[in-house]
Amino acid sequence: MTAVVNALGGVGRAAITLLALLGRMGTFTAEIGHWLVARRPLASEVLTQSVRIGVHTVGILSCVLFFIGANVALVGYAIFKQFGAQEMIGIYVGLSSVIGLAPLIVGAMLGAKPGTEIAATIASMRVKEQIDALEVMAVNPYWYLIVPRLIAFLLVTPALVGFAIFACIAGGYVAAVFQLGVNPGVFMADVVRFLTFSDIWKGLIRAEVFALIACGVSCFYGFYSAPGPAGVSRAINLAVVVVSTAIVVVNYFLTELMY
Amino acid sequence: MIEFRNVHKSFGPQKVLDDVTLTIPKGQTTVIIGPSGTGKSVFIKLLVGLLKPDQGQIFIGDTEITKMRERDLYEVRKKFGMLFQDGALFDSMNVAENIAFPLRQHTNKTEKEITAIVRAKLAQVGLPHAEYKFPGELSGGMRKRVGIARALALEPEIVLFDEPNSGLDPVMSDAIDKLILRMQRELGLTFIVISHDLEGTFQIADRIAMLYKSKLIAAGDAKDIRASDNPVIKQFFSRSAEGPIQVV
Numbered sequence: 219m220t221a222v223v224n225a226l227g228g229v230g231r232a233a234i235t236l237l238a239l240l241g242r243m244g245t246f247t248a249e250i251g252h253w254l255v256a257r258r259p260l261a262s263e264v265l266t267q268s269v270r271i272g273v274h275t276v277g278i279l280s281c282v283l284f285f286i287g288a289n290v291a292l293v294g295y296a297i298f299k300q301f302g303a304q305e306m307i308g309i310y311v312g313l314s315s316v317i318g319l320a321p322l323i324v325g326a327m328l329g330a331k332p333g334t335e336i337a338a339t340i341a342s343m344r345v346k347e348q349i350d351a352l353e354v355m356a357v358n359p360y361w362y363l364i365v366p367r368l369i370a371f372l373l374v375t376p377a378l379v380g381f382a383i384f385a386c387i388a389g390g391y392v393a394a395v396f397q398l399g400v401n402p403g404v405f406m407a408d409v410v411r412f413l414t415f416s417d418i419w420k421g422l423i424r425a426e427v428f429a430l431i432a433c434g435v436s437c438f439y440g441f442y443s444a445p446g447p448a449g450v451s452r453a454i455n456l457a458v459v460v461v462s463t464a465i466v467v468v469n470y471f472l473t474e475l476m477y
Numbered sequence: 478m479i480e481f482r483n484v485h486k487s488f489g490p491q492k493v494l495d496d497v498t499l500t501i502p503k504g505q506t507t508v509i510i511g512p513s514g515t516g517k518s519v520f521i522k523l524l525v526g527l528l529k530p531d532q533g534q535i536f537i538g539d540t541e542i543t544k545m546r547e548r549d550l551y552e553v554r555k556k557f558g559m560l561f562q563d564g565a566l567f568d569s570m571n572v573a574e575n576i577a578f579p580l581r582q583h584t585n586k587t588e589k590e591i592t593a594i595v596r597a598k599l600a601q602v603g604l605p606h607a608e609y610k611f612p613g614e615l616s617g618g619m620r621k622r623v624g625i626a627r628a629l630a631l632e633p634e635i636v637l638f639d640e641p642n643s644g645l646d647p648v649m650s651d652a653i654d655k656l657i658l659r660m661q662r663e664l665g666l667t668f669i670v671i672s673h674d675l676e677g678t679f680q681i682a683d684r685i686a687m688l689y690k691s692k693l694i695a696a697g698d699a700k701d702i703r704a705s706d707n708p709v710i711k712q713f714f715s716r717s718a719e720g721p722i723q724v725v
Contacts, residue, residue: 342568351565354525355579355631356554358547 246438250368253361259369263362267370271332272377279327279378280385283315286323287389288397290314295398305400308408311390316413317477320382321421322469324375325428329461333436336367337457340440341450349441364437371433372426379425420476427472428465435461478503479524479635479667484533486519493519495691497533501684506661506668508678508699511688512713512722517671520688521637524669525557526550537635555583558628559637563644564620566612566627572599573608576627583631598626602656618649625656635667636660642674654680675714679703687713689722 294310340363343349352359387409394400436457443453479501486494493516501507509517522528523535526542534543542553566575576595580586586594599605602622612620621641628636641657642650654677661668661681672678678685679699686696689709695702702710712720 339569346563346568347561347565348567350522350527351559351561351567353527354554354557354559354637355582356551357579357582358551 242442243438246441247434249360250364250434253358253365254368257358257361259361259365263366264369264373267367268374271328271367271370272374274335275327275331275374275378276381278331279324280381282327283320283323283382283385284389284392286319287311287315287386287391288393289389290319290386291390291393291398295394295400304398305404306408307390307394307398307400308405309412311387311394311405312409312411312413313417315383315386315390316417316421318473320379320386321425321428322465324378324382324425325432325465325469326462328371328375328378328429329432329436329458329465332371333432333457333461334454336433337436337440337454338450340364340437341443341453344441344443345445345447345450359441364441367437368430368433371429375425375429376422379422383421424469424472424476427468431464431468432461435464478536478538479669480534480536481520481523482534482536484523484530484535486516486523486528486530492691494523494530494688497688497693499686499693499696501667501669501686503667504665505683506657506670506681507684507686508670508672508682509686509688510672510675510678510713513673515688516691517673517688518639521559521639521669521671524637525554525559555631556634557637558631558633558635560621560624560628560639560641562640563617564612564624566615566620566623568612571609571611572604572615572623575612575623576630579627579631594630595626598630599623601629601660602626616649617644618653621645621653622656625660629660629664633666635669638668638670638672640671640673642672642677647676650674650677651680653677657681675716689713 291307291311294307294314295304298304298307298310340349343363349359349363352362390409391402391405394405395402439453439457439460443449481497481499484494484497485492497516497520509520511517519528523530524537526545530543534541536542537553537556540553542550545553566572567578570578573592573595576598577591580591580594595608596605599607602625604619604622604626607615607619607623610619612623615623625638638657641653645653657668657670658681660666668681670678670681682699684697685699685702687694687702687710695705695707695710703714705711709721712722
């Protein structure tokens with residue numbers, strides 16, 4: 219009997235915690251929505267954040283996607299070779315870069331690099347009472363801290379996707395041409411042969427959705443950080459775990475919806 | 478004048494303020510004292526609208542802030558300056574930018590005017606050459622003084638100090654108390670100080686209010702409170718572990 223009561227108590231507590239979390243998320247989203255339209259964001263802050271997010275992410279993103287592109291070429295070559303179509307790996311590299319990999323990795327990188335930085339910054343501002351200080355100085359923290367970052371994420375993402383696609387195809391090209399001996403002209407012609415503008419648009423939309431998730435989730439966990447260094451580290455940890463999980467799950471549904 | 482009328486505040490089952498009624502006069506320094514965990518910081522957060530009371534009313538002048546919308550509260554908050562426990566300076570900004578921040582947000586002053594105000598405020602708190610230092614390069618006492626300069630930047634009517642002596646050595650602590658005293662005498666503003674530092678309290682307070690076990694147990698002129706026969710106040714002022722205040 220006691221075990222049943224304890225189990226029911228546990229379920230009840232979990233349900234209350236979940237409801238409280240959903241309530242916070244709802245309030246957080248509504249506040250951001252309100253401040254996105256209620257007052258023009260500080261252009262200087264949007265610019266600063268855009269530069270920081272873009273510059274800090276583009277190097278590591280290009281590097282990662284270069285190697286992913288090279289890996290795609292190697293794997294694609296091994297698969298296509300089984301039915302004698304290894305010369306067509308350009309198609310595989312081109313389509314997988316634009317449709318799948320570039321938007322997904324951009325989202326993941328945004329969560330891992332500027333996302334964690336944002337979670338850490340906002341969480342430590344919360345812990346050091348700097349967010350309370352903003353409120354007391356009559357400056358809304360959603361307007362000042364979160365809206366500029368969100369806009370910056372959305373502004374920078376298309377450029378990052380461009381870099382990502384370029385790096386991924388470049389990696390594929392290097393592996394295919396210099397390592398596997400594929401004809402460079404054939405490779406490049408195949409890369410663009412089946413690509414449409416619709417693929418590029420869909421890739422951009424997916425990346426923007428991932429950017430929204432990466433920024434929103436990171437800001438959320440930073441904003442509601444628990445006190446002390448443990449609170450900050452938990453906020454960062456939760457931000458990374460939730461962003462990466464959410465992006466993978468949402469990616470599946472977006473693919474289902476778009477293709 | 479600031480007025481708390483029958484204010485109650487709880488967090489879950491824990492009662493933090495229980496039926497607190499207090500009037501804080503204009504143009505004087507009122508120090509709110511009490512043992513740790515008696516609701517002093519909650520009191521200050523209620524005053525600036527960072528928290529809402531469960532029951533009761535809070536008036537700033539003639540304006541009741543308790544049921545105010547967030548947007549209107551921002552207007553009321555422009556009357557306040559606040560020194561947080563550790564200064565709450567923005568790490569990404571230098572000292573000058575920190576002090577200039579409220580001016581840039583709420584006034585149309587030119588950069589030249591803002592620079593002049595920043596320099597004047599820094600001189601007022603005795604840090605004339607700290608403009609370009611970052612908070613991480615400052616000592617605890619310097620951070621507090623920059624915090625005071627920022628709190629005064631918009632020339633508020635009411636200035637709040639949340640434990641201005643916490644984490645400071647006795648010499649620096651005394652320097653901060655003297656600075657608060659001098660600022661109040663020079664500017665004639667309403668100062669509200671949250672503290673459990675007795676030396677500082679006796680030095681700066683015109684009035685003292687004491688919170689104990691979530692209730693306001695005394696409020697009045699500093700010398701009257703000091704002479705009080707209330708055993709809780711006597712124990713607190715005598716810094717004794719023996720008496721009605723239980724050491725947990």
